[in-house]
Amino acid sequence: MANENKNTTVEQEKLTYYKALNDIGNQIHSAQNINEILINLTDQILSLFDADRITIYVVDGKKKEVYSRFKAGPKSEEIRVPIKNKSIAGYTANNMQLTNIADAYDRHELSMINKDLYFDKSWDEKSNYVTKQILTVPIFFKKYVIGVLQLVNKKNGDRFTVEDQHSASEMSKVLGIAFFNQKKLSQKTKKRTKFDYLLNNNLITQKELDRAIAMARDQKTSVESVFINDLKVKKAEVGRSIGEYYNCEYVSYDSSFPIPGDLLAKLKQVYLKSNLWVPLARENGKVKILIDDPQRLDKIDGVKSLIPAEEYEFAVGLREDIIQFLDYFYGTPQDQDDGSIDDILVKLDTDDDEDADDAVDMLTENDSAIVQLVNKIITDGCKKNASDIHVEPYPGKQGAEIRFRIDGACTKYQTIPYQYKKAIVSRIKIMSDLDISERRKPQDGKIKFKKYAPLDIELRVATVPTVGGEEDVVMRILAAGEPISLEVMGMSERNNDLLNVSINKPYGIFLVVGPTGSGKTTTLHAALHAINRPETKIWTAEDPVEITQRGLRQVQVQPKIGFDFSAAMRSFLRADPDVIMVGEMRDHETASTGIEASLTGHLVFSTLHTNSAPETITRLLDMGMDPFNFADALIAVLAQRLIRTLCKDCKESYHPTQEEYDIHVRAYDGDFDALGFPYTDDLTLYRANGCDRCNNTGYRGRTGIVELLEATDEMKSLIQNRAPMENLRELAMKDGMTTLMQDGIRKTFLGQTDLPQVRKVCIK
Numbered sequence: 001m002a003n004e005n006k007n008t009t010v011e012q013e014k015l016t017y018y019k020a021l022n023d024i025g026n027q028i029h030s031a032q033n034i035n036e037i038l039i040n041l042t043d044q045i046l047s048l049f050d051a052d053r054i055t056i057y058v059v060d061g062k063k064k065e066v067y068s069r070f071k072a073g074p075k076s077e078e079i080r081v082p083i084k085n086k087s088i089a090g091y092t093a094n095n096m097q098l099t100n101i102a103d104a105y106d107r108h109e110l111s112m113i114n115k116d117l118y119f120d121k122s123w124d125e126k127s128n129y130v131t132k133q134i135l136t137v138p139i140f141f142k143k144y145v146i147g148v149l150q151l152v153n154k155k156n157g158d159r160f161t162v163e164d165q166h167s168a169s170e171m172s173k174v175l176g177i178a179f180f181n182q183k184k185l186s187q188k189t190k191k192r193t194k195f196d197y198l199l200n201n202n203l204i205t206q207k208e209l210d211r212a213i214a215m216a217r218d219q220k221t222s223v224e225s226v227f228i229n230d231l232k233v234k235k236a237e238v239g240r241s242i243g244e245y246y247n248c249e250y251v252s253y254d255s256s257f258p259i260p261g262d263l264l265a266k267l268k269q270v271y272l273k274s275n276l277w278v279p280l281a282r283e284n285g286k287v288k289i290l291i292d293d294p295q296r297l298d299k300i301d302g303v304k305s306l307i308p309a310e311e312y313e314f315a316v317g318l319r320e321d322i323i324q325f326l327d328y329f330y331g332t333p334q335d336q337d338d339g340s341i342d343d344i345l346v347k348l349d350t351d352d353d354e355d356a357d358d359a360v361d362m363l364t365e366n367d368s369a370i371v372q373l374v375n376k377i378i379t380d381g382c383k384k385n386a387s388d389i390h391v392e393p394y395p396g397k398q399g400a401e402i403r404f405r406i407d408g409a410c411t412k413y414q415t416i417p418y419q420y421k422k423a424i425v426s427r428i429k430i431m432s433d434l435d436i437s438e439r440r441k442p443q444d445g446k447i448k449f450k451k452y453a454p455l456d457i458e459l460r461v462a463t464v465p466t467v468g469g470e471e472d473v474v475m476r477i478l479a480a481g482e483p484i485s486l487e488v489m490g491m492s493e494r495n496n497d498l499l500n501v502s503i504n505k506p507y508g509i510f511l512v513v514g515p516t517g518s519g520k521t522t523t524l525h526a527a528l529h530a531i532n533r534p535e536t537k538i539w540t541a542e543d544p545v546e547i548t549q550r551g552l553r554q555v556q557v558q559p560k561i562g563f564d565f566s567a568a569m570r571s572f573l574r575a576d577p578d579v580i581m582v583g584e585m586r587d588h589e590t591a592s593t594g595i596e597a598s599l600t601g602h603l604v605f606s607t608l609h610t611n612s613a614p615e616t617i618t619r620l621l622d623m624g625m626d627p628f629n630f631a632d633a634l635i636a637v638l639a640q641r642l643i644r645t646l647c648k649d650c651k652e653s654y655h656p657t658q659e660e661y662d663i664h665v666r667a668y669d670g671d672f673d674a675l676g677f678p679y680t681d682d683l684t685l686y687r688a689n690g691c692d693r694c695n696n697t698g699y700r701g702r703t704g705i706v707e708l709l710e711a712t713d714e715m716k717s718l719i720q721n722r723a724p725m726e727n728l729r730e731l732a733m734k735d736g737m738t739t740l741m742q743d744g745i746r747k748t749f750l751g752q753t754d755l756p757q758v759r760k761v762c763i764k
Contacts, residue, residue, distance in 0.1 A: 020048050024171065045171075049135075049164050052153035055079070056139075056175065057089050059146050060202045066093050066148055067202065079123070085116040089148045092136040096145050098169065101134045102159040135160040137168040141176040149175065195223075197241035203233055224318050235318070242316055246294045249315040251280070253324040256695035258412030260329070262399055263287070263307060265417060269330040275299055278325045285310035290317045290325065370423045373416075374431070375453045377402055380413065382457055382477060387517065389459075389475040391428065393421040395468025400424065407644050407702050408517075411695075425463070425471050432461040439471055446544065447475070458544060478546045483529040484522065492746065494736055495708045498636065502710075503527045503605075508635035509598040511585075513610045519642050519704055520607040521546055524581055527605065528552060531579065540581040541568035557583070566590040573597055581605040588624050595625060598633040612740065612764070613637040613709035614728040617719055631719040634711040641740055641761040642702045645752050647694035651686045653751075660685075664755060668745050669764075670733070677749040686751045703752055705743040705762070710735055739764050 024041055045054055057066035057079075066089050068079040081087040083094045091114060092099055103109060110117040124131055133154050139147035149172045154160055160168075198204045204212075204227065212226040219226070224242070227233040235252065243250030263279040272278055277291040277299060287309040291299060294314040304312065317325075381389040386404035393400040400421035402414040416424060429436045431452060432445030447459040460476040486499065502510055510527070512520045525547045528538060532551045543557045543565075553575075557568050565582050566589040572580050573593075585591040585606050598604045610616045616637045621627055656664075661679045665672045677683065688698020709715070709732045718728055733739070738746070744758030 020044065024048065024174075048167065049151050049160070050155050051135075051151040051160075052155060053151070055089075055150045055152070057093070057148040057150065058179070059083070059093060063202070066090060069147070085114045086118050088117065088119065088134055088136055089150055091117055092138050092148045092150075093145050096138050096140075098138070098165060099134070099136045100160050100165060102132075104131045104134050132157070133159055135164060135168055137165070137172045139172040139176045139179070141180045146176055146179060147172075192245065194242045194245040195227075197244050198227070198233065198237065201237075203237055204231065222319055225320065239316075239318060239321075242318075246316045248294055251290050251315045251317050251321065252696075253317075253321040253328075253692075254695060255328060255692075256406075256411045256697075257325070257328075258401075259414035261415050262417045264329055267306060269326055272326055273323065275302065276319060276322050277303060278322055278329065279307060280315070280325075282309065286313055287311070288313045288315060290315050290322055292317065292319055292322060370420065370427050371452075373420070374424055374427045377414070378447075378449060378457075378459065378475070378477075379453060379455060380404075381475075382455060384413075387477060389477070391425060391473040391475075393425065393466070393470040393472070394418075395470060407699060408642060409644070409697075409699075421470070425473055428461060428473050428475070429463060432459075434461070434463065439469065440465055460544065478544055483525040483547055483549055486526050486530055489523070489526065490703055490747070490752070491706060492738065492743065495706055495738075495743075498708055498710055499527070499638065500530070502636040503531055503603075505603060505635050507598055507601045507603055509594055509604045509606070509633045510635045511606055511608060511616055511637045513608045513613065513616045513637060513639045514641055515609060515611070517642070518640055519702075520640065521583075523638065523640060523704070524605050524607065525549065528579070528581060536578045537576060538579040538581070539572040539575060539577045540583075541565055541572070542581075542583045564590075566593055569593045569597065573600075573602075577602055579603045579605070583607065584609075585620075591620060591623055591625060595629050595633045599629060604633075610639070612729075613639040613707050613737070614725050614732055617709075617728055618725045621719070621722060627720050627722055631711070631716040634716070634719070636711055637709045638706055639709075639740060640704050640706045641744075642704055643744060643747075643753050643757045643761050644699040645701045645703050646686055646688055646754065647691060647698055647700040649693045649700075650689040650691035650698065651751070652689045653684050653686050655681070655683060656685045664745055664748065667755065667759075668742055670738070670742055675746060675749065684751070685748065685754070687754055699757070703747065705740050705747060705758070707737055707740050707743065709737050 024044055027041060042054065046052070054071075055068050056070040058069040059066055060080075063080075064083050065080050066083060071079075081090045083090050085091045085094055088099060088101065088104070095114075099113060101109060101113075104119040105121075110119065119131070123129075131152055133152070135151040137149045138145045139149055149168055151160065151164070151168065193199075195204065195209055199206065199209065208231055212223050212231060215226045215230060216223040224238050227238050228235050239250035239252055257280070260279055260281055263282060267279070276293075277289055280288040280290050282288075287307055289303055289307075289312060291303075291314055293299065294316055300314070377389060377391075381404050384404055384406055386406050387408075388405040390403040390405070390410065391400060392403065397418050399418045400416040401412060402416065403410045404413045405411075426436045428447075429443070429445075431447045432443075434443045434445045442462065442464050444460070444462045447461055449459060450456045458478045460478055462474045462476075464472045464474075466472050486496065489496075491499065512523050514520055521542070528540070529549060532538060532549060534551070538552045540552055540554045541557050542554060543559075545554050545556050548554065555568055557563055557565055565584060565586065569580060569582050569590065570593060580594075580597055580602055582590065582594060582604070583606070585594060585608050590606075594604045594606055608616055608619065610619050614637075616639070617630075617634075620630060658679060661683070668675070690696035690698045694700040709728075711719075712731075712735055715728070715731055715735070718731060740762040741758060741764050744753065744762060745755070747753050748755055748758060
């Protein structure tokens with residue numbers, strides 16, 4: 001009888017328990033506001049489980065975290081933990097499985113569940129609370145985990161029961177459906193705003209949005225700028241949010257964006273600033289416009305009336321982006337003295353399209369606006385650290401594109417209307433002392449720019465006739481500079497030591513080789529700087545003299561009057577030299593004179609245009625050098641390239657896969673173990689990301705990669721026997737030479753660059 005009464009009591013308790021669970025589920029299902037109903041049901045839920053506290057986490061998919069949406073207990077800051085095995089809620093979300101812990105402080109118990117599992121005591125320390133028992137259950141909707149239900153501390157001090165586990169799982173199903181339905185309902189009833197993306201991805205809260213609106217009203221600024229400046233939301237995220245709202249592309253300010261001179265010619269900067277739109281480009285009849293509100297019909301009508309086109313593409317931008325584009329396109333306030341693009345193009349403007357052909361003939365290379373435009377192109381190129389400026393006119397009524405080569409890569413700078421392209425080319429030719437009437441054959445010259453503007457640079461100019469009777473112009477900026485030290489060149493220890501030994505030899509010939517623009521002159525001057533002492537007489541013959549050093553006697557060769565490199569070298573031999581540097585061994589006479597000079601007790605430096613160090617030896621032998629004299633004279637050959645380096649402000653670290661690591665090993669094609677970068681869990685490489693500092697390219701600046709061949713006794717023997725280039729390479733690598741590719745991969749593992757950039761400049 002007693003057993004029957006006991007069983008009846010247990011059954012009644014179970015019935016009451018499940019009735020309470022069912023009642024809670026029904027209330028959650030029927031609630032209009034989940035947070036409100038959970039607050040009202042807190043006591044019932046805790047009583048049902050005999051628990052002390054409850055926390056409900058929601059998954060933030062973008063950040064791969066779970067954050068506390070609802071908590072019972074003292075109000076503290078929001079809890080956020082990564083979806084990883086290092087926290088209890090994170091483990092539950094990551095593995096989609098329930099956890100029932102008797103003592104959260106018991107490291108052994110946690111490690112039995114997962115070796116990485118850890119309880120963060122700081123939450124207890126902040127609230128003077130002691131956490132013991134924890135039950136966590138994943139909240140599913142269909143097959144996806146959308147949150148975690150966490151119960152803390154049974155009031156009787158025991159572990160949560162199997163019945164608790166079952167009930168918590170049932171409740172998590174109810175919560176999953178309720179969360180999904182509420183989100184669906186809110187999307188239907190709620191009016192769309194520009195900041196839905198930020199809210200839906202938990203980048204901001206509704207309270208923060210309300211606060212930002214109030215701050216924007218007080219500060220008389222935009223809500224977007226408050227998010228970026230005060231709430232530290234990433235600009236790209238704010239841009240994406242307004243892009244999704246307007247259903248069009250978001251375009252951020254980019255200082256490398258080509259200036260659309262043809263579209264700006266008839267537009268006033270003041271008008272565009274007040275209306276907050278700017279034309280970006282015209283391509284295949286379509287004009288791209290950046291605007292703050294693509295739904296403003298009055299602004300759209302204004303655009304179409306001022307810029308006729310077959311088709312329009314509208315992109316959205318923040319107010320600050322549009323203002324920055326306008327300042328850049330028209331010339332920033334500090335550039336106004338030089339004449340902004342706006343001022344110059346207005347001076348060149350023609351009133352009627354019918355008179356455009358006459359305008360081509362009326363414009364001359366001496367027109368003041370043309371003079372200002374050419375000066376501004378060169379000045380801007382120098383400010384952007386361009387190495388070359390390309391002026392590229394297209395045939396007929398097509399304009400001319402201006403491109404800058406920056407860090408080895410060409411980028412568009414500006415588009416010039418077709419009426420002005422011939423006058424611009426003629427102006428550059430006059431500045432270079434070239435024949436403006438000769439347009440059928442290439443010409444080359446130089447511009448001393450300080451004669452035309454307060455900027456002390458020299459430009460090497462080459463003109464090339466192109467299709468349609470046009471002429472391309474390429475200007476190489478030769479900025480006068482100081483020599484760098486060998487220490488900052490980033491060579492390996494072996495290369496640095498060997499280089500220092502080589503350049504301190506009393507006599508012999510040292511060669512630096514590579515294609516045009518690979519930094520040969522910079523390296524030579526760094527070497528001369530290291531040995532430039534009062535007791536040493538150093539003569540240099542250069543074309544042109546780009547880097548100046550006190551203590552060097554530097555000579556500018558002038559081939560037009562017969563004073564070439566070989567003539568300069570012969571004159572140096574009569575001028576008591578210790579060291580001679582000749583800009584380039586272009587011919588047999590210069591090379592043979594250099595070898596003779598090195599054999600008569602002088603140290604000779606020079607350059608050649610060859611691809612690698614071993615190839616240099618075969619090239620000189622093919623030029624007719626005596627192999628015995630050349631072998632005796634040679635000290636070393638340094639081949640080099642310049643590669644783009646990753647931007648230090650935004651490069652992103654990552655752990656490479658085994659497959660990617662193996663690709664690097666195969667490309668190295670040598671004793672990779674000696675490099676000292678084994679594949680481990682801690683191995684880190686870097687990749688390009690992109691930021692404002694690097695114009696969103698991910699790369700900023702360049703560094704050198706080198707291969708240094710030493711003329712050992714064995715190497716001299718091979719040279720004397722005219723050995724094939726492959727034999728020379730094999731011996732050089734046996735002697736410790738690392739190839740250009742190998743040095744590039746070394747700098748990849750040092751985090752300075754990446755493999756694609758190395759492969760762009762070398763093959764082996």
